[in-house]
Amino acid sequence: MKVMVVGGGGREHAIVKALRRSPEIDELYVLPGNAGIGKDAVCVPVGAKDIPAQVAFAKEKGIDFAVVAPDDPLVLGAVDALEAEGIQCFGPRANAAIIEGSKIFSKNLMKKYGIPTASYEVFDDAQAAMEYVRTASLPTVVKADGLALGKGVILAQTHEEAEQAVRSMMEEGAFGASGSRIVVEEFLTGPEVSVLAFTDGHCVKPMVSSMDHKRALDGDQGLNTGGMGTIAPNPYYTKEIAQVCMDTIFLPTIRAMSAENRPFKGCLYFGLMLTPNGPKVIEYNCRFGDPETQVVLPLLKTDLFSIMKAVAEERLESQPVEFEDGYACCVIQASRGYPGHYDTGFPISVQDDFEGELFIAGAKSGNDGELLTSGGRVLGVVAKGRTLEEAIRKAYRENEKVGFANSFSRRDIGRRALAALEETHGL
Numbered sequence: 286m287k288v289m290v291v292g293g294g295g296r297e298h299a300i301v302k303a304l305r306r307s308p309e310i311d312e313l314y315v316l317p318g319n320a321g322i323g324k325d326a327v328c329v330p331v332g333a334k335d336i337p338a339q340v341a342f343a344k345e346k347g348i349d350f351a352v353v354a355p356d357d358p359l360v361l362g363a364v365d366a367l368e369a370e371g372i373q374c375f376g377p378r379a380n381a382a383i384i385e386g387s388k389i390f391s392k393n394l395m396k397k398y399g400i401p402t403a404s405y406e407v408f409d410d411a412q413a414a415m416e417y418v419r420t421a422s423l424p425t426v427v428k429a430d431g432l433a434l435g436k437g438v439i440l441a442q443t444h445e446e447a448e449q450a451v452r453s454m455m456e457e458g459a460f461g462a463s464g465s466r467i468v469v470e471e472f473l474t475g476p477e478v479s480v481l482a483f484t485d486g487h488c489v490k491p492m493v494s495s496m497d498h499k500r501a502l503d504g505d506q507g508l509n510t511g512g513m514g515t516i517a518p519n520p521y522y523t524k525e526i527a528q529v530c531m532d533t534i535f536l537p538t539i540r541a542m543s544a545e546n547r548p549f550k551g552c553l554y555f556g557l558m559l560t561p562n563g564p565k566v567i568e569y570n571c572r573f574g575d576p577e578t579q580v581v582l583p584l585l586k587t588d589l590f591s592i593m594k595a596v597a598e599e600r601l602e603s604q605p606v607e608f609e610d611g612y613a614c615c616v617i618q619a620s621r622g623y624p625g626h627y628d629t630g631f632p633i634s635v636q637d638d639f640e641g642e643l644f645i646a647g648a649k650s651g652n653d654g655e656l657l658t659s660g661g662r663v664l665g666v667v668a669k670g671r672t673l674e675e676a677i678r679k680a681y682r683e684n685e686k687v688g689f690a691n692s693f694s695r696r697d698i699g700r701r702a703l704a705a706l707e708e709t710h711g712l
Contacts, residue, residue, distance in 0.1 A: 287347055288590070289314040290326070291363060292333055292354035295617075295646030295665050296575035298322045300354060300589070302642070303582045307590035316342065320656050321645020321664070336363045343372050352376065352593060356432055359551075359571050360386035375593040377571050381542060381549040385571040388468050389430045398541040400534055401565040405470035411455035414467060418447035424472045429454050431463030435511050436624075440472070473567065475560040476521040476705070479577045482535060482555065483592055485601040486548035489535045493584055493608045494522035495577045496702050501624060503697045510624045511662055514698030515615045516673060517580040520705040521559055530557065530564050538569070550596055579644050579665045580613040612673040614680035615644075615665045616698050621691040623661035631658045631689040641683030642667040658689050673702060 288310050290297055297315060301322055304310055316339055318328030331338045334357050343351060353363045353376035362379035376382075383390050395402040403426070408414035418425060418441070427450040429437030437460050441447035447469075454464030482491040495517040501507035534555060542549045554570030554577070582589065586607040595604035620627035633648060633656040644667065647660020666684040670676030677699040684694060 286310055286349040287312040287314075288350045288352065289316060289329075289339075289343060289346075289348045290318075290352045290354060291316050291339060291358055293317045293319050293322065294355075294575060295644040295662065296573050296578045297354050298325070298644040298646070299578045299582045300352060300573065301326045302644070303585060303589040304352070307588050309588075309590055312346075314342075314346065314348070319645055319659070320648045320650040321643075323650070333358050334361060336361060336366050339363060340366050340370055343367060344370060348372055350374070350590075350594070350597075354572055356382070356385055356570065356572055360432060373594070373597050375597055376551040377549050381547045382571040383547070384542065384549065384553070384569045386432060387430055388428050388568070389466060391569050392468055392470070394538075394541055394545070395566060398537055398544075400537050400541065401563060403471040403473050403565060403567070405468050407466065407468055408451075408455075409466045411451060414451045414455060414469065415448050418451060418469055419444050421447060421469060422471070423447075426470045426472055427451060427454070428468040428470065429460045429464040430466040430468065431460070433460040433463045436460070436509070437463060438509075473558040473560050473565055475558050476519075477567070478519045478522045478557045478559060478564075479515075479574055480522070480530065480535075480555045480557060481573060481577060481581055482553050483596055483601060483606060484539055484549055484551070484553055485596045485599040486539065486543060486550045487599060488601040489531070489539055489553075490601060490604075490606045491527070491531070491535065492581045492606075493517050494519040494527075495574075495580055496521075496699075497574070497577060498695060498698055501619075501695075503695050508624050510619070512574075512576045513617045513619065513695045514665075515576045515580045516677070516699040516702050517577070517584060517613050520673070520702050526559060526564060530555070534564060534566060550599070575646075576615050576617060576644075576662075576665050579615045579642075579667050583613050583642055583667055583669060584609045584611065609669070611669055611671050612676040613667060613669045614673070614676040614699050615667045616680050616684045616694050617662055618664050618666070618684070618687065618689070618692045618694050619662050620658055620660070621693050627661055628691060629658045629660065631691055632656070633658060633664065633689045634687070636686035639683060639686045640668075641680065643687060663689065663692065673699060673706060677703070
């Protein structure tokens with residue numbers, strides 16, 4: 286079969302490497318991909334948001350199946366356009382992708398169907414929002430309604446910070462149209478857990494849980510990023526909690542979307558907070574998370590393409606989805622200065638004795654074919670182990686064998702998870 290993947294980051298590289306293992310796939314294309322992904326698939330210079338060009342390419346090449354990975358094309362209707370041409374897809378249609386595309390929609394959905402989440406207020410008037418946050422309990426969370434490259438959430442520690450967040454989003458247009466409406470919500474406490482789940486609109490099959498590390502610097506200091514590393518599974522996410530989440534969050538969400546005539550098919554990401562009052566939803570994403578995918582898919586034993594086809598054909602109930610028993614750790618190498626200003630164009634070197642998984646997020650080809658950095662988060666080094674400690678140790682060992690001139694990594698990926706294991710299991 287001929288398969289194409291839309292997207293071009295580390296998440297897409299992880300998806301591509303997993304799809305390559307399928308005996309059913311004869312040709313694999315990535316639109317637009319990057320120079321690192323180009324070593325595992327054919328990259329095509331078509332932008333992730335250029336839906337007409339994606340459709341044209343798919344028709345020209347006789348593509349049998351498309352995987353739309355990023356949020357923007359999903360929200361813009363890439364799946365709708367491809368399916369209209371008879372091309373089978375993995376990913377939600379636009380009317381279901383709104384679960385990520387509009388935080389107001391998702392919060393109202395949870396309220397309507399009794400899905401546990403933080404209490405909230407919605408505003409489309411800046412002055413009314415500022416009056417509200419001046420007396421809101423602290424800390425408080427201010428969120429832009431629409432997509433904002435993962436940066437549209439501000440945790441305000443003071444009323445002044447909350448006012449500035451409102452002003453920045455609604456008056457200064459920091460996130461464009463995405464910030465014209467906002468959500469102000471209660472600050473939740475507890476361990477955070479990411480759970481990706483396959484769903485065909487009827488059945489839900491969660492993948493192994495994971496723990497992201499969003500802050501740029503060790504000790505969860507510095508600015509928020511797209512993610513500086515992950516581990517899987519998340520030790521806070523016990524079998525008992527998983528069952529509670531299935532009963533109170535996962536299945537109710539899928540049923541709610543179907544009740545709203547927005548059946549969700551694809552990968553639904555649940556960002557959860559395990560509060561003293563039980564698990565609650567922080568956010569939904571309408572796709573695989575990044576860099577969660579980089580630790581989840583290497584642990585997948587089942588053929589990913591078989592699962593994706595079962596989702597598209599609404600027969601997930603009878604499709605096995607199995608994962609390894611061990612652990613995985615991903616360490617991100619980013620350009621120094623990220624998530625602020627950073628320089629690019631540095632050669633990426635990989636030692637011959639490298640034994641981990643390498644997922645490239647931001648790289649271009651140099652004149653002699655070498656990989657050069659072209660982004661903030663450049664690459665992720667992943668290793669697996671029978672224990673979490675082994676996976677972390679191996680990931681950092683292999684991380685030393687890859688590099689570029691101005692790189693930096695956090696040195697404490699997985700430390701909180703190890704502490705949690707010691708606390709819960711006495712290890």
